[in-house]
Amino acid sequence: MRTSLNCQIAVIGIGCLVFSTLLTPAAADAPDLPQPPNVLLLVADDLGYAELGCQGNEAVKTPRLDAFSQTAVRCTQAYVTAPNCSPSRAGFLTGRIPLRFGYEFNPIGARNEDPQTGLPSKQQTMAEYLHDAGYTTGLVGKWHLGGAADFHPQRHGFDEFFGFLHEGHYFVPSPWNETTTWIRRKGLPPGHGDRYEVSENLVYSSHMGHDEPDYDANNPILREGQPVVETAYFTDAITREATSFIKRYRTSPWFLYVAYNAVHSPLQAKNETLVHFSDERDIHRRIFLAMLYDLDQSVGQILEALEDTGQSQNTLVVFFSDNGGPTKETTASNLPLRDGKGSMYEGGIRVPFLIRWPGKLEGGSLSESIISTLDLFPTLQDTIGVKSQYPLDGIPITKAIESPESASGRTLYWRQGKRAALRQGRWKIVAPNGYDDASKWQIFDLEADPGEAKDLSESQPYEQQMKDLLREWNALNQQMAEPLF
Incomplete structure (x- = not known):
């Protein structure tokens, strides 16, 4: 009886083994499925076009970003979708001109808490898109797309969040x-001009004519949705959190959006970093340079984490600023471009931009193709192969960089309040204050005049060019929604 039972068990066991073998190919024969690329988005806040060594500025110390530029493509004609923080972020995270869904203005202060002010939940973000493609997604740093519960980053596709929700935050x-x-x-006490040294480590300035915004009011540092006490200098805290994310998810595809609040105000530098800039006599500029240096070091440490974990060859890395630098406020320079943050001239919307994608783009090269941060989402869509929820406004960056002719005649559109602009090829029209009046528009030849010094609108040879571009701007403007807030 025992022998018969053992034989039955043996037969059943062999049968199961054969059945299992038929269903499951041997491991050696299994196809090696390529892992989709990790995506690392490094976004500086209010960094001027001229404020990197690789952009030609020998007075700043940005060795890590300069080294990164030698392995990346440096794009000299890269644009954001708005001249200030929030609508710019709404643009590159959705891949759509933000005015298509009414995201026109830049909420500040208590407006961040308004339950109607933020990125609409039905707008698909890169994070949601990649989350649905199997990625682990994280945001470290600044959100600024709504402070009410409906707009929390984790309700827009981010699995992890460490940072703050409003437009700015003190660094300690x-x-x-x-x-x-x-x-x-x-205002300052009488007899102190526009600067008042309150103590050795605190300077008041009246040069802007208004108070520093109450950045930290109702704006705690959060981990997911819970307030935390963060004692580290915030740029260093961002580095810590970003490198931790990269190490923890090293075996699976991930998307990490590192949203620095440097070099946005309030201007606040570590004393240990300031000593590197003792040759700079202006304390205003010295603090800015120290903040920039720490941002640069942070980027370097995050890139080191990629190397140390063996992920650098399978990671798309992009670095850019969310808009131009506010020169008077922070000293951030946008030269040779005109104006800065808040402006529709080049200094407000053209930004430093570095992209590295091993095997896809030639590292250490320079591109003069016209690109937009709108192109980031289409690049991912082109890679993943699944259509996004809405039609996107950009083109894959690889296409723009590798085929400059495909991007040379593209049209880029902007509008905010009374200000507006449009670029088409070498030509750009700008309405600095009143787009509804044709006489207030200016036209510039950016190929010959990147600093927009010579308005050609009153020159007869350019009348037709101006009319054509205005017609194009108005046609696009008709497609845009009413402002959400």
Whole structure:
């Protein structure tokens, strides 16, 4: 009886083994499926076009970004979708001109808490798209796309979030120990001009004519949705959180959006970093340079984490600024471009842009193709092969860089309040204050005049060119939605 039972068990076991073998190919024969690329988005805040060594500025210290530029493509004609923080982010995260869904303005202060102010939930973000493609997604740093519950980053596709929700934040908690801080004030005590040294490590300035915004009011540092006490200098905290994410998800595809609040105000530098810039006599500029240096070091450490974990060859890395630098406020230079943050001239919307994608783009090269941060989402769509929820406004960056002729005549559109602009090929029209009046528009030949010094609108040979571009701007403008807020 026992022998018979053993034989039955043996037969059943062999049968199961054969059945299992038929269903499951041997491991050696299994296809090696390529892992989709990781995506690392490094976004500086209010960084001027001229404020990197690789952009030609020998007075700044940005060795890590300069080294990165030697392995990346440096794009000299890269644009954002708005001249300030929030609508710019709404643009590159959705891949759509933000005015298509009414995201025109830049909420600040208590407006961030308004339940109607933020990125609409039905707009698909890159994070949602990649999450649905199997990626682990994370945001470290600044959100600024709505502070009410409906707009939380984790309701827009991010699996992890560490940072703050409003437009800015102090870099260390009060009383700002071991830092030097530059604070804007509406007025100063008599006899102090426009600067007042409150203490060795605190300077008040009235040069802007208004107070520093209340950045930290109702704006805690959050981990997911819970407030945390963060004592590290915030740029260093961003580095810590970003490198942790990269190490924890090293075996699976991931998307990490590192949204620095440097070099946005308030201007606040570590004292240990300031000593590197003792040759700079202006404390205003010295603080900015130190903040920029720490941002640069942070980028370098994050890129090192990619190398140390063996992921650098399978990671698309992009670095850019969300808009131009506010020169008077922070000293950030946009030269040789005109104006800065808030402006529709080049200094407000053209930004430093570096992209590295091993095996796809030639590292250490220079591209003069016209590109937009709108192109980021289409690049991912082209790679993943699944259509996004909405039609996208950009083109794959690889196409724009590798085939400059395909991007040379493209049209880029902007509008905010009374200001507007459109670029088509070498030509750009700008309405600095009143797009509804044709006489207020200007036209520039950016190929001959990138600094927009010579308005050609009153020159007879350019009348037809102006009419054609205005017709194009108006046609696009008709496609845009009413402002959400």
